Amino acid sequence: MSLPWQRHPGLPVVPPAVVGELLGSWLLRVAQVYGMGLRELLVRLAALRPANRVSVPWYKLHQGHLAIDPLASALHRTAESVATMSAPLCDRRWPAELGYCGQCLDEAASVGAPSPWLRRWLHPLALACEKHRTWLEPVTTKHLREIRRVSDIAGLPRKTAHWSALQRRRESALIAGALWLETLVTDPQEHHPPWGKTDVGQLAKILSSLIHLMMSPAAADMVRHQLGRGSLPDRRQRWACQTFRVDDGLNGIVSLAAPDHLRHRQFVFGLLGCYLRFAPADRAPLKKFTSLIATEIPIWQLARWSPGAARWIAPTSNSSFGPRPKSSLRTNSARPRKPTPPVGS
Numbered sequence: 001m002s003l004p005w006q007r008h009p010g011l012p013v014v015p016p017a018v019v020g021e022l023l024g025s026w027l028l029r030v031a032q033v034y035g036m037g038l039r040e041l042l043v044r045l046a047a048l049r050p051a052n053r054v055s056v057p058w059y060k061l062h063q064g065h066l067a068i069d070p071l072a073s074a075l076h077r078t079a080e081s082v083a084t085m086s087a088p089l090c091d092r093r094w095p096a097e098l099g100y101c102g103q104c105l106d107e108a109a110s111v112g113a114p115s116p117w118l119r120r121w122l123h124p125l126a127l128a129c130e131k132h133r134t135w136l137e138p139v140t141t142k143h144l145r146e147i148r149r150v151s152d153i154a155g156l157p158r159k160t161a162h163w164s165a166l167q168r169r170r171e172s173a174l175i176a177g178a179l180w181l182e183t184l185v186t187d188p189q190e191h192h193p194p195w196g197k198t199d200v201g202q203l204a205k206i207l208s209s210l211i212h213l214m215m216s217p218a219a220a221d222m223v224r225h226q227l228g229r230g231s232l233p234d235r236r237q238r239w240a241c242q243t244f245r246v247d248d249g250l251n252g253i254v255s256l257a258a259p260d261h262l263r264h265r266q267f268v269f270g271l272l273g274c275y276l277r278f279a280p281a282d283r284a285p286l287k288k289f290t291s292l293i294a295t296e297i298p299i300w301q302l303a304r305w306s307p308g309a310a311r312w313i314a315p316t317s318n319s320s321f322g323p324r325p326k327s328s329l330r331t332n333s334a335r336p337r338k339p340t341p342p343v344g345s
């Protein structure tokens with residue numbers, strides 16, 4: 001129950017939140033209206049929990065940092081709607097780089113609207129913009145911590161990629177793969193892998209095995225030379241990988257192994273999405289990856305996957321995981337599907 005002093009009569013002017021906006025981004029804009037910094041606003045609204053003497057960056061603001069009831073009263077919103085805008089949790093730390101869509105920011109600016117930071121962009125698996133079908137731009141979490149005003153978000157740098165037609169086809173396939181994989185993990189109620197409904201924890205374990213394989217020396221020929229696609233990060237961190245424990249407040253906690261740098265995550269998850277979404281018979285351009293999985297994923301690991309997942313992901317493995325059809329695993333059509341672009345070669 002809220003104490004009387006915790007209730008706020010409501011701020012006279014509150015700029016509306018943008019659909020999908022992160023709470024911290026919205027609060028930056030509210031603070032700007034009143035000519036103050038974010039922390040000062042929260043202190044004046046009695047919305048900062050006393051334990052949070054150390055300043056929390058805007059993008060990390062979560063229910064654990066805030067007194068939601070007085071904040072919601074001040075913003076004329078329900079506590080639940082404010083809570084659902086708050087940041088997901090990421091343990092032990094956030095990736096070194098997150099991503100944003102420059103075209104989304106430009107579009108907002110072109111109609112005089114605020115340039116919001118979307119909540120989705122905080123997830124380590126947010127790699128591409130579904131609307132613009134383009135890769136997100138990398139920004140370091142160090143840079144995000146330094147943002148003080150909403151205009152700093154609008155002013156994040158844009159980089160225009162100049163791709164040949166071939167590169168465009170390849171990147172489009174990777175983007176489609178990355179978006180597909182993101183929905184599997186972040187919206188497991190609505191989206192299921194092609195081998196059948198899979199618990200998100202089990203799916204994360206399968207993905208982690210495949211990510212570790214892609215980042216192993218065995219995959220060097222196929223994967224590592226691709227890292228020069230974008231701007232190269234610091235040489236010492238070129239191939240850093242972490243396990244991120246993400247709680248988005250909606251689907252429980254997911255532990256996910258992923259490269260630390262955005263460009264690496266984009267390539268690795270994009271390629272993995274391309275591989276996983278198509279039936280084994282349609283993966284001709286990705287045969288190197290198929291061979292790698294067959295030879296490098298240990299049998300004891302495959303045995304932990306469901307038979308359907310093992311058959312779909314490692315159809316040519318020497319391990320035994322139940323009966324298989326004699327030829328193609330596809331059952332819904334006899335007509336060959338148009339091959340995917342050669343993203344893995």
Ligand SMILES: [Zn+2]
Binds near residue numbers: 104105131
């Ligand atoms: Zn966009």
